[in-house]
Amino acid sequence: MSDHTTPEPDAPGIETPGKKNRPTPKRKEQEAARRRPVIADSKTARRDQREKQRLQREKEFQAMREGDERNMPLEHRGPERRWLRDYVDARTSPGEFLLPLSIVFVIASLAIPGNSVAGLLLIAIFYMLVLAVAIDTWLMIRRMKKRFVAKFGATKLPRAWTFYVIARALNIRRFRAPKPRVARGEYPV
Structure with missing residues (x-):
């Protein structure tokens, strides 16, 4: 006889392929394994979340002041949005004087x-x-x-671009965010 004997497949302690090789866990044990606290400490979790959000807003605000497009909020990123901003910033519109003049009119x-x-x-x-x-x-x-479609194509128009442009055009140039990068009269190509 040879030294190598094949054990019986149903012998205890021997793993057989295709079988579970363990007893079925009870429902109580399965539920206990899945159960975990939703939030360990809600006050500290909220405080940490608020701190993260504050740091993110501060980072985005700093990027808006400096013109760092990588860290700006998503609605200000991309070459299309940059072109729209530059076009609005290049022109002098009566809209930017509307707010100061309306205060004068009220007084x-x-x-x-x-x-x-x-x-x-x-x-x-x-x-x-x-x-x-x-x-x-x-x-x-x-x-x-017209100029945007000629440059980028009609499919590249950003979502809600008209509101974005109107809000920027009605804002005083000094207070626009992101900060204007072009001088008046320097229209984007």
Whole structure:
């Protein structure tokens, strides 16, 4: 006989391929194995989460001030968004003067009685300014879309780009974020 004997397949302690080789765990044991605390300490977890979010916002804000596109929020990244920002920053639009002028109009309307001719004239001038800004913004969007499609193609238009452009055009140039990279009159190619 040879020294090498084949053990019986059903012998205890011998693993057989295709079999489980262990007893079925009880339901109670399975549930206990899956159970774990959702949050170990909710107060510290919330504090840590808030701290992470604060650091991330601070990093993004710093990137917006410096123009570091890699760390900007997602809605400001990419060559398409950069082109849109540069186009808006290159032009002088009446929209950027709307907010300061509206404050002047509010102060002037408080000083002038509303039912006088001067008060009515002030209100008419303000409405004409708002109308001029609306027309200028509409024309800017049309021109910008033509040039954008010529450069990048119609499929590259970023999501919600019109709102992005309008919000930037109505903001005072000094307070725009990300900070303008081009001087007035330097339109993107």
